[in-house]
Amino acid sequence: MPVESYLGVPLHRPKVAFFEFTACEGCQLQILNNEATLLDFLSLVDVVTFREAMSERSDDFEIAFVEGSITRADEVKRLKDIRKKAKVLVAMGSCACFGGVNQLKNRFNDPKWVKEQVYGKFPVESEEARPLEDIVTVDLKIYGCPIKKEEVEKIVTNLVLGKSVNHPKYPVCMECMANENICLYKLGEPCLGPVTRAGCDAWCPGSRFGCWGCRGPADAANVDQIISIMEEHNFSADTIIDRLECFGGFKAFAEELKKKTAKSKTKKKRAGK
Amino acid sequence: MENKLPFVDVLKGVPGYQRKSDLRSFEYSYKAEITNVYPLTASEKLYQIQITDPEMRKRFTFRPGQFVMLEVPGVGEAPFSISSSPIRHGDIELCIRNVGNLTNFLSRVERGVQVGITGPFGTSFPLEEMMGQNIFLIAGGLGIAPLRSPVLSVLENRSRYAKVDIIYGARQPSELLFTYQYDMWRKFDISLDIIVENPDKQWSGPVGRTTDILSEKLAAPAGSLSRNTYAIVCGPPVMFKFVCNMLTEAGIPMQKMFVSLERRMHCGRGKCCRCNVGSTYTCLKGPVFDYWSVMNLKEAI
Amino acid sequence: MIFRIIKKLELKELFDVMAENRIIGPVQKGTSHEGKPLYAFEPVLDFNDLKLDYTTTTRPAKRYFLPSHETLCTFSIHENGWDKSVDFNIREPHVFFGMHACDINALDKLDKVLLESNFPTPYYAAKRKNMFIIGVECNPQPFCFCRSMGTDSASHGFDMFLTDLGDRYFVEVQSAAAFNFLKNIKTREPEEKDHTRYMKVIAEKNRKFTTAVDTTDLAKILDMEFQSDVWKYWGDKCLSCGTCASVCPTCYCYGVEEAVDIDLKGAKKKKHLYSCNLIDFAEVAGGHNFRPESHSRLKYRYYHKHRGFMEEFEESLCVGCGRCSEACLAKITVPEVIASVRSGVKPKGRPGRHGK
Numbered sequence: 056m057p058v059e060s061y062l063g064v065p066l067h068r069p070k071v072a073f074f075e076f077t078a079c080e081g082c083q084l085q086i087l088n089n090e091a092t093l094l095d096f097l098s099l100v101d102v103v104t105f106r107e108a109m110s111e112r113s114d115d116f117e118i119a120f121v122e123g124s125i126t127r128a129d130e131v132k133r134l135k136d137i138r139k140k141a142k143v144l145v146a147m148g149s150c151a152c153f154g155g156v157n158q159l160k161n162r163f164n165d166p167k168w169v170k171e172q173v174y175g176k177f178p179v180e181s182e183e184a185r186p187l188e189d190i191v192t193v194d195l196k197i198y199g200c201p202i203k204k205e206e207v208e209k210i211v212t213n214l215v216l217g218k219s220v221n222h223p224k225y226p227v228c229m230e231c232m233a234n235e236n237i238c239l240y241k242l243g244e245p246c247l248g249p250v251t252r253a254g255c256d257a258w259c260p261g262s263r264f265g266c267w268g269c270r271g272p273a274d275a276a277n278v279d280q281i282i283s284i285m286e287e288h289n290f291s292a293d294t295i296i297d298r299l300e301c302f303g304g305f306k307a308f309a310e311e312l313k314k315k316t317a318k319s320k321t322k323k324k325r326a327g328k
Numbered sequence: 329m330e331n332k333l334p335f336v337d338v339l340k341g342v343p344g345y346q347r348k349s350d351l352r353s354f355e356y357s358y359k360a361e362i363t364n365v366y367p368l369t370a371s372e373k374l375y376q377i378q379i380t381d382p383e384m385r386k387r388f389t390f391r392p393g394q395f396v397m398l399e400v401p402g403v404g405e406a407p408f409s410i411s412s413s414p415i416r417h418g419d420i421e422l423c424i425r426n427v428g429n430l431t432n433f434l435s436r437v438e439r440g441v442q443v444g445i446t447g448p449f450g451t452s453f454p455l456e457e458m459m460g461q462n463i464f465l466i467a468g469g470l471g472i473a474p475l476r477s478p479v480l481s482v483l484e485n486r487s488r489y490a491k492v493d494i495i496y497g498a499r500q501p502s503e504l505l506f507t508y509q510y511d512m513w514r515k516f517d518i519s520l521d522i523i524v525e526n527p528d529k530q531w532s533g534p535v536g537r538t539t540d541i542l543s544e545k546l547a548a549p550a551g552s553l554s555r556n557t558y559a560i561v562c563g564p565p566v567m568f569k570f571v572c573n574m575l576t577e578a579g580i581p582m583q584k585m586f587v588s589l590e591r592r593m594h595c596g597r598g599k600c601c602r603c604n605v606g607s608t609y610t611c612l613k614g615p616v617f618d619y620w621s622v623m624n625l626k627e628a629i
Numbered sequence: 630m631i632f633r634i635i636k637k638l639e640l641k642e643l644f645d646v647m648a649e650n651r652i653i654g655p656v657q658k659g660t661s662h663e664g665k666p667l668y669a670f671e672p673v674l675d676f677n678d679l680k681l682d683y684t685t686t687t688r689p690a691k692r693y694f695l696p697s698h699e700t701l702c703t704f705s706i707h708e709n710g711w712d713k714s715v716d717f718n719i720r721e722p723h724v725f726f727g728m729h730a731c732d733i734n735a736l737d738k739l740d741k742v743l744l745e746s747n748f749p750t751p752y753y754a755a756k757r758k759n760m761f762i763i764g765v766e767c768n769p770q771p772f773c774f775c776r777s778m779g780t781d782s783a784s785h786g787f788d789m790f791l792t793d794l795g796d797r798y799f800v801e802v803q804s805a806a807a808f809n810f811l812k813n814i815k816t817r818e819p820e821e822k823d824h825t826r827y828m829k830v831i832a833e834k835n836r837k838f839t840t841a842v843d844t845t846d847l848a849k850i851l852d853m854e855f856q857s858d859v860w861k862y863w864g865d866k867c868l869s870c871g872t873c874a875s876v877c878p879t880c881y882c883y884g885v886e887e888a889v890d891i892d893l894k895g896a897k898k899k900k901h902l903y904s905c906n907l908i909d910f911a912e913v914a915g916g917h918n919f920r921p922e923s924h925s926r927l928k929y930r931y932y933h934k935h936r937g938f939m940e941e942f943e944e945s946l947c948v949g950c951g952r953c954s955e956a957c958l959a960k961i962t963v964p965e966v967i968a969s970v971r972s973g974v975k976p977k978g979r980p981g982r983h984g985k
Contacts, residue, residue: 058893062400063441063709064433066893095891208891216889217436218403218429225871225907232875233697233901235669235688240958243662249868249958275908275923277868277959284958331813332649333722333806336758338751351751355702355715401704401711402889402896406914428914442710592913594885597748601882601905604929605919607937612747626855626932627919 058098066215072104072116074137076130077157077184078123081201082148083107089204096208099215117142118214120197124150124157124184131190138191143214146186146193147207149200149269153303156200157184162300186303195220198270200302203255223253224274227266231257239265245290247298247305250276271304278308292316354597357399357444358384358418364439368505372425372470373435374411379418379445388418391452392477393588393616397596398422399444400437404430407593409474409615410448413481420445423473423505449596451616453478453586455485458558462491464545466538466571468563472496472505474588474615475562483516490556492518493545497538497567500526538563539570546578554579560586561619572619582620589614589622631802633816634823640791640798644676646813647724650761653693654726655683673726681727681765681791685773685950689732689878693723694756695739697875697902701752701885704896711896717755725760729767731950733787734780735878736762741942743881752900761806764790766830769837772951774964776835777842780948792827799827842964843971844945848936854970855928862975863966864924866959871904873930873953873961879946880904905930931966 060066073083087093087108103113119141125131138144149155160169161183170181187193197207210220223229227248231238234257239246246265248257252273259266272278278299285295292312299309338351347353364376377398379385390396390410399405406428412421426435455478463482467475475496482489494513498504501524514520521541523534534541546553559575561568568587575585591603591610603610606626617625635643644652656678658669668683670690702715736757743753764787767773775781783790788807792799799819802808819827854860874880884903889896903910906926911919920926938946947963954962969975 060708061402061889061893062706062711063438064436092891099891099893209888212889212891212893215893216403217433218889219432221429224909225904226868228868228870228872229875229904229907232688232872235692237659237667237687238872238956238958241661241667241687242659249870249872273869273908275869277866277923280866280868280959331646331810333724333759333761335720335722336755338717338754338758348747349749351749351754354748354751355713357713359710399887399898401706401713401898402887404887405885405898431914440709444713590913591919592911594883595748597750598746599743599748599750599881600884600903601933602884602903602910604933604937607929607933607940626852627925627929 061216064217068099068101069118069214070103070113070116071100071118071120072113072137072141073102073106073108073120074104074122074133075106076121076123076134076151077126078148078150078155080107080122082122082197082199083120085201085204086207089208092208096211099211114140116140118145119143120145120147121151121187122147124154124186125190126157126182126184127180128182129180134187134190143194144187144191145195145197146188147197148202149198149271149302149304150184151187151193152196152198153271153306154184154186155269155302158186158303158306159300160184196222198222198252199255200269203258206254225253226273226276227251227253227255227257227260227270229253230255231260233257234261236260237263239263240284240288243288245285245288245294245298247281249284250278250281251304252276265298267298267301268305269302271302278305282308282312357397357446358388360418360443360445362437362439362441362443365437368423368507369503371427372423372505374506375422375424375434377420377422377443377445380442385418388448390414390420390448392455392481393452393474393586394448394450395474395596395615396420396422396445396447396449397593398430399446400430400433401444403433404428405444405594406430407449407596407611407615409477409588411473411476413477413484415481415484418445421476423470423476425470447596449611451614453560453616455481459485459488460490462557463489463493464542464557464559464561464575465492465494466542466559466561466563467494467496468538468567468571469498469503470505471562471564471567471588473562475560476506478560479513483513483518486516494518494520495523495538495541495545496521497523497525497536497541497563500524501528501531537570538567539574542571542574546574552579554581558584558586562588572622576619582623583618585619586616587619587622588616591615631808632819633800633802633811634794634819635798635800635811635814635816637796637798639814639816641676642814643810644679644726646810647726647761648674650722650724652724652726653690654679654681655686656680657683658687670725679726682768682793683727684768684770685729685952685955687952687956688876689735689950689952690725690728691878693725694736694753694760695881695902699752699900701898701900704898706889706894706896717752719755719759722759722761723756725762727765727791728762728787729950730764730783731767731773731775731780731948732878733762733764733783734775735948735950736760737786738879738938738942738944738946738948739881740786742938761804762787762789763807764801766790766792766834769834769839770951771839772954772962773838773949774840774842774951775949776838777840777844778945778947778949781835781838792830794823794826794830797823799823799830840951840964842949842967844935844967847945847967848939850971851932851936854973857970857973859966859969859973859975860924860928862924862969863961864922864927866961867906867923867927868959869906869908869923869926870958871907872956872958873906874902874904876952876956878948878950878952879934882910905933927961931970935967 247268299305594600790801
């Protein structure tokens with residue numbers, strides 16, 4: 056029996072639907088992964104569409120959880136259609152929030168060449184990878200590649216209770232330190248933890264794997280400073296750009312650094328001549 | 329086994345109930361019931377909250393200006409100034425604006441719900457010290473919430489004070505709080521002036537800011553303000569800064585003016601540091617400060 | 630005070646006697662890319678893992694008495710009401726084997742605000758009262774400035790304190806529990822040669838301090854220089870990541886978050902240590918932020934450590950362990966910040982590059 060109220064405040068069991076675009080569907084799998092709480096999760100909401108988990112589907116939903124980036128014209132149309140039907144549209148995961156790993160193909164600035172390299176002559180439509188926000192209004196973002204199931208559960212519980220969803224504003228360092236990890240810079244590894252939004256419980260740094268910024272910048276992220284710090288630690292411009300560019304959350308900073316690096320390279324070349 | 333250190337139970341043998349020093353009281357909250365919810369405006373409601381246990385309710389005493397921490401399990405805990413009269417003990421009233429997570433949830437609860445109350449905490453307005461003197465009670469916006477407790481206390485002890493002037497300003501008439509009580513307050517021989525910045529069609533009262541009314545009042549002072557007048561000012565920092573500067577110019581000493589500061593608090597007990605202004609704990613040294621102390625706090629205004 | 634001398638080899642015996650209890654001590658947790666050992670306070674099962682000659686631990690032992698995350702209470706929810714149950718999250722005493730003076734002094738400072746002031750916190754008290762502390766004389770590092778803070782030696786706040794005299798330890802005994810433990814091993818009264826050796830060792834230690842902070846009138850100077858441009862310089866460097874507070878043995882500020890269980894039948898109230906450098910530290914409901922700029926938050930941190938605590942308890946909240954300076958990727962160091970505030974002169978170039 057689903058609980059009807061919380062401390063006298065009636066609860067509303069929203070109809071939710073899950074959708075995927077260009078993505079690995081790993082975020083949706085994360086939700087199904089939590090067997091211990093899956094039943095509780097399912098009694099909080101009324102899932103009407105979830106291709107990865109059930110065969111029924113319905114167009115009558117209030118909350119749409121959307122995974123993936125947008126890379127084709129038909130996806131644009133479908134996303135706009137979902138937006139029309141959903142009261143709340145949730146961008147779920149790095150691809151939906153920032154373009155994710157998919158947007159790495161945008162770095163080549165030559166979509167035709169990329170398509171040829173990947174698909175050869177096979178007739179596939181594939182344009183630039185874009186985050187949902189480029190096309191429709193996004194009400195809520197769930198960060199991460201993949202998303203963290205505990206966080207999704209918290210967010211959905213809050214939605215049902217009418218509590219607002221407050222992402223941590225501070226960077227991953229807080230969680231990394233709380234877990235007593237050794238700072239990866241001490242071990243000679245680059246890490247975007249000091250500027251990336253927390254909420255992942257320092258998943259990667261905890262496994263001695265530097266942060267790649269999948270959750271995008273924290274509030275007040277001092278990215279210029281972390282770039283200088285990485286330079287001081289003798290990480291190459293390419294290493295830094297690769298990190299900033301990987302998930303799309305730090306795209307603007309990566310672009311700026313690229314321009315700067317290109318400039319200094321031409322300078323060096325000229326000086327060399 | 330003689331080398332096994334004994335486990336120390338910190339609660340064992342701690343004498344009696346001492347709210348400020350007993351380790352037991354730190355996480356103790358009174359169970360209380362929201363007995364009534366009264367909508368005041370579109371965004372503010374008055375909550376009547378009663379400590380459930382009658383003994384505890386009687387034992388709960390506070391002074392005007394003090395605050396309690398109100399907790400809704402799983403939703404949040406936050407500080408609120410008590411808006412009711414101290415003679416009502418643990419049958420308190422809180423005026424709450426819907427701005428955050430906890431207050432939003434509270435805006436949806438109905439009477440009958442159990443909440444947690446801890447406190448009272450903090451400093452208060454020294455109403456005993458003010459006896460025999462004139463009092464200015466000046467509020468802007470939601471500042472009327474902490475001001476209402478001293479107002480009610482003064483009304484209940486009317487004979488002990490000389491002239492009482494309440495000046496209350498709001499942005500627009502629809503934001504005025506406790507409108508149903510103005511007539512009653514006036515009947516207690518209190519001068520009550522209400523002023524709004526943006527009047528609507530029905531508004532017939534004065535238009536402007538609290539300082540406009542105040543400057544009129546200060547133009548014709550009754551006797552020496554430095555000797556016979558106290559002031560309590562509640563409102564946003566910009567407002568109390570202007571008001572207090574005006575009062576200072578009129579001759580009221582800074583240590584006879586009192587303001588109530590608002591900060592975020594996670595404990596109310598001088599532990600979490602979230603409410604610090606400069607390096608002063610608002611929860612311990614405040615929320616009520618005299619204006620001299622406020623002037624000496626870094627980052628207060 | 631009771632003093633004893635024990636042979637170095639006897640220390641293992643002492644450890645084994647104490648091992649009936651949970652022992653926390655300095656162990657090597659890793660090696661930095663520069664080849665330096667990285668130490669941490671961890672549970673120790675084998676005496677050989679205990680590194681009493683450690684330089685410093687990258688983190689204090691704080692997690693054992695002020696954990697970064699702690700459940701303050703749980704609620705069970707019924708229709709219109711609830712019941713609360715409180716747990717202080719400690720089950721047994723802990724032996725801390727090998728704390729330096731700075732960390733022992735840090736505990737004394739925390740006691741002042743968390744135990745000895747109004748509203749003492751039982752979560753801390755319960756853990757603190759179950760600590761058995763063995764101090765050990767330290768080996769000053771280039772970043773240590775405890776001597777400037779008056780925390781380079783501990784006069785109380787421990788059960789027993791060890792000073793390495795070469796082949797033996799000079800032991801200060803301050804509690805009956807410590808005295809009882811020592812009954813299990815061979816000890817002797819110190820003789821004149823032990824005293825002489827002890828004083829020589831301490832003098833040698835004191836010669837190793839290279840960093841100093843001028844704390845004269847610091848509280849007043851912080852007030853005077855509240856508007857100084859120097860703060861902005863440091864604020865621009867600051868990552869607002871909170872690492873300085875996480876590694877600080879005396880930072881205790883926190884945030885509380887409540888969450889409803891996913892089955893809606895219970896709720897939890899959780900505390901997590903916060904940092905005044907984090908962007909939303911002074912943000913209130915409705916979104917107003919009293920310290921939106923990073924320099925105002927950084928300044929507040931210094932203000933609280935070196936002025937606010939001073940005002941309240943007549944001592945600084947900083948013990949000069951230098952961990953924050955070591956951990957800060959932006960190389961914001963206490964000695965440099967304070968020197969620049971005093972002089973009003975911003976360091977030249979990037980911080981951390983000079984004077985090192």
